[in-house]
Amino acid sequence: MNKYVEVVTSLPIDRTFQYKITGRESYAPEIGKRVFIPFNFRKRVGYIVKFEDDPAVENPKDLIDVIDESPIFTGDMLELARWMKDRYFCSWGEALEAMIPGALKRGKVSMTQRVDDEKYDIASSEPHKPNKEQQQVLNEINACIKNGTHKVFLLHGITGSGKTEIYLQAMENVLRMGKSGVILVPEISLTPQTVERFVSRFGDKVAIFHSKMLQSARFAEWKRIKDGNAGIVVGPRSAVFSPFQDPGIFIVDEEHEPSYKQEDTPRYHAREIAIKRARMAGVPVILGTATPALESYHKAVNGEYRLVELTGRIKEKELPRVKVVDMRMDFDTRVGKTVISPVMAEALRNDIKKKQQALIFLNRRGFSTFVNCGKCGNVLKCEKCDSPLVFHKEKKEMICHYCNRRIPPPKICPFCEEDYLMYKGTGTQKVESELHLILPEARIERMDSDTMSKRGAHAKVLKRFKDHEIDIIVGTQMIAKGLDFPKVTQVGVISADANLNLPDFRSSERTFNLITQVAGRAGRGDLGGEVIVQTFTPEHYAIGFAAKHDYHGFYTKEIVTRRELGFPPFVNLVKITLRSRKEENVAKSAEALAERLGKKMPGVDIIGPAPSPMAKLRGYYRWNVLIKTKDIDKLVKELRGALSGFRKGHGVFMAVDVDPMSM
Numbered sequence: 001m002n003k004y005v006e007v008v009t010s011l012p013i014d015r016t017f018q019y020k021i022t023g024r025e026s027y028a029p030e031i032g033k034r035v036f037i038p039f040n041f042r043k044r045v046g047y048i049v050k051f052e053d054d055p056a057v058e059n060p061k062d063l064i065d066v067i068d069e070s071p072i073f074t075g076d077m078l079e080l081a082r083w084m085k086d087r088y089f090c091s092w093g094e095a096l097e098a099m100i101p102g103a104l105k106r107g108k109v110s111m112t113q114r115v116d117d118e119k120y121d122i123a124s125s126e127p128h129k130p131n132k133e134q135q136q137v138l139n140e141i142n143a144c145i146k147n148g149t150h151k152v153f154l155l156h157g158i159t160g161s162g163k164t165e166i167y168l169q170a171m172e173n174v175l176r177m178g179k180s181g182v183i184l185v186p187e188i189s190l191t192p193q194t195v196e197r198f199v200s201r202f203g204d205k206v207a208i209f210h211s212k213m214l215q216s217a218r219f220a221e222w223k224r225i226k227d228g229n230a231g232i233v234v235g236p237r238s239a240v241f242s243p244f245q246d247p248g249i250f251i252v253d254e255e256h257e258p259s260y261k262q263e264d265t266p267r268y269h270a271r272e273i274a275i276k277r278a279r280m281a282g283v284p285v286i287l288g289t290a291t292p293a294l295e296s297y298h299k300a301v302n303g304e305y306r307l308v309e310l311t312g313r314i315k316e317k318e319l320p321r322v323k324v325v326d327m328r329m330d331f332d333t334r335v336g337k338t339v340i341s342p343v344m345a346e347a348l349r350n351d352i353k354k355k356q357q358a359l360i361f362l363n364r365r366g367f368s369t370f371v372n373c374g375k376c377g378n379v380l381k382c383e384k385c386d387s388p389l390v391f392h393k394e395k396k397e398m399i400c401h402y403c404n405r406r407i408p409p410p411k412i413c414p415f416c417e418e419d420y421l422m423y424k425g426t427g428t429q430k431v432e433s434e435l436h437l438i439l440p441e442a443r444i445e446r447m448d449s450d451t452m453s454k455r456g457a458h459a460k461v462l463k464r465f466k467d468h469e470i471d472i473i474v475g476t477q478m479i480a481k482g483l484d485f486p487k488v489t490q491v492g493v494i495s496a497d498a499n500l501n502l503p504d505f506r507s508s509e510r511t512f513n514l515i516t517q518v519a520g521r522a523g524r525g526d527l528g529g530e531v532i533v534q535t536f537t538p539e540h541y542a543i544g545f546a547a548k549h550d551y552h553g554f555y556t557k558e559i560v561t562r563r564e565l566g567f568p569p570f571v572n573l574v575k576i577t578l579r580s581r582k583e584e585n586v587a588k589s590a591e592a593l594a595e596r597l598g599k600k601m602p603g604v605d606i607i608g609p610a611p612s613p614m615a616k617l618r619g620y621y622r623w624n625v626l627i628k629t630k631d632i633d634k635l636v637k638e639l640r641g642a643l644s645g646f647r648k649g650h651g652v653f654m655a656v657d658v659d660p661m662s663m
């Protein structure tokens with residue numbers, strides 16, 4: 001008989017705690033079950049990870065109770081969480097809690113509770129007969145599924161090349177073997193068509209997760225998977241932790257998307273978790289995309305991943321022509337209106353005349369993206385964040401897009417008290433209002449997080465667009481993905497260089513991806529399509545290659561830059577961010593940290609300390625120490641040693657981000 005259990009909790013403490021089994025628990029203690037434990041005079045939820053025969057301390061406390069009749073974590077998931085704790089600098093319990101719905105974390109719901117299934121009302125559909133290229137890819141994937149071989153496939157193909165059909169048929173095969181699979185998508189509400197295709201093919205065998213889901217529904221879906229009643233999961237990054245009995249495949253659609261990276265503890269990347277889980281289970285992974293992450297393509301070129309490419313669009317549709325408009329040249333000819341070039345205006349006018357549709361893309365919401373004073377030059381910034389306040393015309397407010405702080409627009413400059421405030425920079429609201437002036441006859445809707453905050457709003461606008469009750473949608477990245485409307489023949493990018501000036505080594509890659517993705521929304525039907533890209537830097541290669549739909553060209557150029565500057569994929573980065581409400585504390589602490597790391601890890605490439613590009617956020621001053629390494633496994637171990645015992649200083653918080661997606 002075991003006498004003691006080792007328990008982990010969601011506290012950020014990297015150790016287990018021992019409790020005594022009393023024999024009076026509601027259920028037998030087992031590894032992977034939740035328990036209630038006394039902790040600092042409070043009752044907390046914990047997770048059993050181990051049994052012990054001997055006490056580790058004198059008189060360990062008694063367990064309060066065992067919550068679960070059967071374990072909620074399998075041995076594999078406990079193992080995965082343990083790997084995550086080491087890799088991502090979190091505690092074992094924090095990693096475990098990332099894997100389960102919120103309701104379970106609070107120790108509330110019981111696993112025996114009955115839950116109602118959600119029903120989807122979507123007509124069923126049949127598989128297409130794969131074309132030759134698809135068949136070849138499927139043969140390879142199916143062989144892995146059948147033989148239980150782990151392999152990572154990088155499926156590279158432009159939108160419309162038939163990737164999703166491959167996912168569907170591979171998944172069908174997995175189901176036939178009595179196994180389960182997950183397909184990760186960046187954000188469900190942005191890719192409704194992918195979800196629909198899975199539901200239409202597999203009906204109620206599909207479990208769906210999305211970010212706006214109620215807790216109860218989330219738990220219901222989780223339980224359906226756990227009980228083996230849903231063999232297919234479609235969802236965003238956290239769906240990678242789906243509690244399958246027998247996983248058969250992991251699919252990551254749009255694998256390059258930054259949203260797969262969790263930006264708070266545990267700072268995991270869902271693509272890496274998918275690969276890790278697939279390796280543990282001996283099953284294949286498909287990473288699908290039109291614009292592979294540089295890291296992924298590099299691995300594929302080096303043979304670590306299997307590169308499979310689809311070379312054309314299924315329906316032989318040509319890719320849309322892309323016209324680059326040099327806004328510097330255009331500057332003089334823009335009459336009064338400053339946002340939309342005459343070329344774009346003319347194209348839209350023709351489009352509407354022909355009863356076709358258009359999408360206009362700009363990744364900044366609001367009306368004026370900054371306000372400055374013509375006299376003293378100061379920009380109005382958020383008091384708590386080092387970020388310009390954005391003017392929202394409809395609400396007549398200045399809003400901070402980082403902390404959502406709002407103030408009424410000042411009448412005079414708060415710095416010099418003169419009446420010279422100028423509203424500058426372009427957001428989606430300004431584009432929308434200019435479009436109304438240029439095309440009074442057009443029916444225009446705006447799609448950004450300001451207009452789409454209500455549940456279902458997104459689907460409603462898309463339905464009206466599909467029914468052609470709307471001619472033009474102006475939107476942020478919400479319209480960049482997944483939309484497939486045959487009457488969309490014009491796509492406009494208002495400002496292609498918006499990302500290029502960010503202090504981030506991925507800014508070219510992001511720009512290339514975004515233009516490619518947005519361009520992919522045009523010419524999906526028989527009417528053809530055209531894309532107009534407005535830019536102040538038309539000579540930039542990211543824009544040039546995107547205009548030519550040339551991923552290989554872009555990769556070849558970008559990879560040279562990365563090698564020269566020593567950035568991923570040639571090194572791994574670890575970003576350590578310190579923050580504090582007191583600027584001098586954080587600066588001092590960051591300097592002490594960098595010095596300590598330099599001493600404890602001689603030869604390691606340390607950059608900084610320096611104020612983070614977002615030097616102040618929500619009232620906290622932030623400094624970064626960046627580490628570059630060619631051996632991430634070794635570095636992570638050394639770093640743990642070097643960090644332990646580091647005294648951060650009063651009121652200073654530290655976050656370690658392995659393979660950060662933002663600087």
Ligand code: ADP
Nearest residue numbers: 128129130131158159160161162163164165314
């Ligand atoms: P992607 O995921 O690369 O954008 P899809 O799989 O969505 O491409 O395919 C594009 C379109 O072609 C979809 O409408 C899909 O139903 C259709 N399609 C895919 N494969 C075939 C096929 N083998 N035969 C006929 N139509 C196909």
Ligand code: ZN
Nearest residue numbers: 382385400403
């Ligand atoms: Zn703010």
